[in-house]
Amino acid sequence: MTQAPPRLTTLLDECKQLAFDLNFTYAKQWKSESENRILVGYLPIYVPREIIHASNGLAVGILGAGDRKQIIKGDAYYQSYICHLPRGVIEMALDDNLNNFDGFLFPSICDCVRNLSGMFKLAKKGKFTRYFDYPQNFQKNIGGTFYRELIETIMNDMFKINGVKITNEALNNSIALYNRNRQLIEEMYAIRQEFPWRLSAVDAYHVMRAGMVVNVEKHNLMLEEIVQLISHDFGESLDNIRVVISGSFCEQPPIGMIKSIEMAGCYIVDDDLMLGSRWIIGDIDAHTNDGLNSIVDAFLTQSAPSSAIYDVGNPKGARLVTQVKMRNADGVIFCAASFCDPALLDRPDLQKACDNAGIAHINFQFHENTGQFKVIKEQAGTFSDSIKLWV
Amino acid sequence: MSNPKDAIKEKSMVIQKEMLANLFTELSTAKENGKKVVYTFVPGNLTELILALDMLPVYPEINALQSGMRKRSGSYIKDAEKLGFSEDVCTYVKCDIGMMLNGNIGPTGEKLPDPDLLLLSYTGCFTFLKWFENLERLYPGVEIAMLHTPYQEDGVITDDQINYMVKQLKEEVIPKMEKVAGKKLDYDRLEKMLGNAAKAEELWVKVLETAKHRPSPIDSYFAGVYYMGPLNTAFRGTEEAVSYYEELYKEVNERMEQNLCPVTPEGEMKEEKFRLVVEGPPNWTNFREFWKIFYDMGAVIVASTYTKVGGLYDQGFRHDPLKPLETLSRYCMGCYTNLNLPQRVDLIEHYIKEYKADGFLINSIKSCNSFSAGQLLMMREIEQRCEVPVGFIESDLVDPRYFSYANIKNRLESYFQMLEQRKIIMSQEEAHV
Numbered sequence: 071m072t073q074a075p076p077r078l079t080t081l082l083d084e085c086k087q088l089a090f091d092l093n094f095t096y097a098k099q100w101k102s103e104s105e106n107r108i109l110v111g112y113l114p115i116y117v118p119r120e121i122i123h124a125s126n127g128l129a130v131g132i133l134g135a136g137d138r139k140q141i142i143k144g145d146a147y148y149q150s151y152i153c154h155l156p157r158g159v160i161e162m163a164l165d166d167n168l169n170n171f172d173g174f175l176f177p178s179i180c181d182c183v184r185n186l187s188g189m190f191k192l193a194k195k196g197k198f199t200r201y202f203d204y205p206q207n208f209q210k211n212i213g214g215t216f217y218r219e220l221i222e223t224i225m226n227d228m229f230k231i232n233g234v235k236i237t238n239e240a241l242n243n244s245i246a247l248y249n250r251n252r253q254l255i256e257e258m259y260a261i262r263q264e265f266p267w268r269l270s271a272v273d274a275y276h277v278m279r280a281g282m283v284v285n286v287e288k289h290n291l292m293l294e295e296i297v298q299l300i301s302h303d304f305g306e307s308l309d310n311i312r313v314v315i316s317g318s319f320c321e322q323p324p325i326g327m328i329k330s331i332e333m334a335g336c337y338i339v340d341d342d343l344m345l346g347s348r349w350i351i352g353d354i355d356a357h358t359n360d361g362l363n364s365i366v367d368a369f370l371t372q373s374a375p376s377s378a379i380y381d382v383g384n385p386k387g388a389r390l391v392t393q394v395k396m397r398n399a400d401g402v403i404f405c406a407a408s409f410c411d412p413a414l415l416d417r418p419d420l421q422k423a424c425d426n427a428g429i430a431h432i433n434f435q436f437h438e439n440t441g442q443f444k445v446i447k448e449q450a451g452t453f454s455d456s457i458k459l460w461v
Numbered sequence: 462m463s464n465p466k467d468a469i470k471e472k473s474m475v476i477q478k479e480m481l482a483n484l485f486t487e488l489s490t491a492k493e494n495g496k497k498v499v500y501t502f503v504p505g506n507l508t509e510l511i512l513a514l515d516m517l518p519v520y521p522e523i524n525a526l527q528s529g530m531r532k533r534s535g536s537y538i539k540d541a542e543k544l545g546f547s548e549d550v551c552t553y554v555k556c557d558i559g560m561m562l563n564g565n566i567g568p569t570g571e572k573l574p575d576p577d578l579l580l581l582s583y584t585g586c587f588t589f590l591k592w593f594e595n596l597e598r599l600y601p602g603v604e605i606a607m608l609h610t611p612y613q614e615d616g617v618i619t620d621d622q623i624n625y626m627v628k629q630l631k632e633e634v635i636p637k638m639e640k641v642a643g644k645k646l647d648y649d650r651l652e653k654m655l656g657n658a659a660k661a662e663e664l665w666v667k668v669l670e671t672a673k674h675r676p677s678p679i680d681s682y683f684a685g686v687y688y689m690g691p692l693n694t695a696f697r698g699t700e701e702a703v704s705y706y707e708e709l710y711k712e713v714n715e716r717m718e719q720n721l722c723p724v725t726p727e728g729e730m731k732e733e734k735f736r737l738v739v740e741g742p743p744n745w746t747n748f749r750e751f752w753k754i755f756y757d758m759g760a761v762i763v764a765s766t767y768t769k770v771g772g773l774y775d776q777g778f779r780h781d782p783l784k785p786l787e788t789l790s791r792y793c794m795g796c797y798t799n800l801n802l803p804q805r806v807d808l809i810e811h812y813i814k815e816y817k818a819d820g821f822l823i824n825s826i827k828s829c830n831s832f833s834a835g836q837l838l839m840m841r842e843i844e845q846r847c848e849v850p851v852g853f854i855e856s857d858l859v860d861p862r863y864f865s866y867a868n869i870k871n872r873l874e875s876y877f878q879m880l881e882q883r884k885i886i887m888s889q890e891e892a893h894v
């Protein structure tokens with residue numbers, strides 16, 4: 071078997087650099103290159119980035135400090151029984167990593183993120199700070215109307231900063247770019263599903279995470295190349311099982327942990343690590359005379375299953391089982407941040423759905439700065455061995 | 462402290478006890494009598510709607526806290542953990558699920574009826590959503606209605622938010638409730654109940670405000686959690702609740718006029734040494750011991766945020782019978798945990814000043830992110846703005862593993878010493894002026 075193409079290695083190195091640049095150098099540089107550009111930071115999981123793009127802005131994903139920054143001040147803001155992500159975010163805010171950002175959006179996924187939005191308000195960070203309280207009602211005339219008004223409020227916040235009025239043409243253009251982005255991501259996942267050895271889980275993670283901090287045009291170019299490069303055969307298949315990772319949609323596991331899972335014999339063929347980039351399933355209509363309406367409709371009817379969405383009537387357990395089958399996976403690794411209520415409160419029900427469908431599973435809890443992976447590696451290894459033995 | 466035997470059972474206490482006994486009797490016979498049962502939450506509850514449709518409410522949070530007080534919560538929590546719930550998540554949820562797994566036996570020893578409707582009016586806490594998603598699966602086929610309450614993210618209630626809520630009520634929540642109740646909502650009856658609610662709220666505020674008097678005749682936290690019961694649960698909107706608050710206000714007012722200190726489980730406090738404002742829920746598993754640490758030191762809680770989880774009436778909100786659905790929406794959005802952090806800090810600052818408090822204390826709850834995330838910043842803000850000693854203790858609502866008596870007592874003793882010293886310094890300064 072041949073080696074990975076050198077161009078792929080170069081691109082992956084670039085993604086790696088971008089993914090963990092906690093100073094957001096690329097984004098800040100991008101902003102400085104032209105007038106009226108703005109940076110809008112957002113926390114997991116999802117915001118409609120199309121709106122920010124159409125307003126001459128760059129939506130920058132803030133995913134915590136991981137194991138890349140020593141947390142000193144952040145710990146003084148949070149009790150030990152609160153997940154790790156917000157303390158890293160506060161540390162970054164206090165350490166000027168987020169200087170030059172114009173606004174911040176905090177999607178309504180849990181009370182930690184919600185209250186963090188208030189902490190940003192108290193600390194007077196950014197020109198606007200919004201808790202992005204998307205509807206939990208999915209009727210067009212109820213939740214849809216409310217969602218549209220919410221987005222318009224943010225459009226207005228951005229307009230006040232750069233004076234850019236979003237035209238429908240601009241919005242359709244942004245929608246098309248993000249459609250392409252999601253298509254390419256899905257292509258990358260589809261190739262990895264069949265040939266997971268061509269792009270390791272860690273590399274795929276870097277590619278996805280880089281997409282949170284660069285403009286979509288650049289990310290699309292990178293993805294086009296990566297997808298093309300991994301479409302050709304190279305590398306060698308290992309006798310690994312295939313797993314789906316569930317529960318890591320907000321605080322991100324350290325790279326060492328993703329690596330350990332793969333090294334223990336588990337190809338990660340799907341995950342919810344960068345769920346925000348894949349939140350909308352399929353395309354958003356980019357050819358209407360009301361692009362905002364298309365974005366609203368997509369949220370109401372094409373949102374991915376998530377712990378942050380009221381799921382009665384469309385249970386996520388069943389959706390997880392479908393995902394496992396679609397990816398031809400052997401099992402699920404439930405991998406949630408410690409103290410993460412949304413992920414952990416969903417876990418028993420998701421596990422039950424797996425049990426009923428005969429899908430094997432194990433679970434871990436982690437902190438973004440966990441440094442010890444021995445136990446996790448052992449657990450994943452045993453999981454892999456047990457599946458190999460029975461399948 | 463007077464002898465516990467001398468402690469008079471106040472009339473209001475007797476009334477409340479009777480109200481609760483009647484409710485539990487009704488609940489125990491609900492199925493035989495064809496009464497529909499609605500499980501719902503305290504913050505943002507829609508009690509008037511439930512009662513106007515002749516249904517009976519059950520509040521899983523109250524069940525959980527009562528399980529805590531009856532020392533059952535520890536084993537319930539462990540049972541839920543065996544089912545796969547993590548040690549890290551909200552213990553109210555686990556306690557409720559554990560109680561269900563153990564036959565759903567209520568405080569009177571009788572089984573609580575299964576729900577006919579889960580009414581998820583989800584205010585001020587994301588976990589509520591998860592809680593009822595779980596219950597929906599544990600009671601297969603149960604009807605569920607969801608009312609999404611937007612957060613006061615910008616510190617105000619907007620027209621868009623009200624319209625969103627009113628539409629949900631009109632088009633989804635009320636039709637679902639009517640379906641379960643098997644009858645149409647009688648708006649005249651609802652309006653009458655909202656009028657009663659407003660009367661009770663007016664009286665409740667008067668009760669709370671007696672704590673501005675020195676000495677305060679009430680403890681707004683430890684006793685406050687009992688006083689707030691009828692208004693926050695199954696009785697808001699009823700004549701009984703109005704009578705209860707009339708009686709309570711009469712008693713408290715009399716105490717105030719006689720310059721009496723609060724009544725505690727061990728009788729009446731003899732001296733008010735420290736006036737405190739408290740943020741955060743209490744611990745329920747060791748409630749009495751916890752309270753005792755305070756009254757033994759002569760500390761009275763003159764205002765607390767926890768007693769506002771069911772509504773912020775002291776800041777002016779009253780249910781308005783003339784705008785029934787709008788008023789219910791505003792009510793839901795106005796509960797304490799639906800305020801943003803700057804609003805919460807402003808409110809605490811206001812309490813410290815209005816109630817002339819000597820200090821501010823946070824009881825941070827391990828399993829409640831809604832309250833706890835951000836409290837350390839709130840504490841710093843208050844320290845800067847009000848220049849009063851601030852204290853910080855940690856416990857849990859119903860998980861006995863997280864109540865360390867010795868630790869809490871030590872911390873509180875040091876805190877009270879700090880308050881004592883400050884008092885001495887301040888009186889010396891005053892003497893110099």
Ligand code: SF4
Nearest residue numbers: 153180182320321410
């Ligand atoms: S890790 Fe979980 S609890 Fe923490 S901020 Fe994210 S969603 Fe909220």
Ligand code: SF4
Nearest residue numbers: 551586588829830831
């Ligand atoms: S997290 Fe707090 S507010 Fe939410 S259900 Fe649990 S105890 Fe109640």
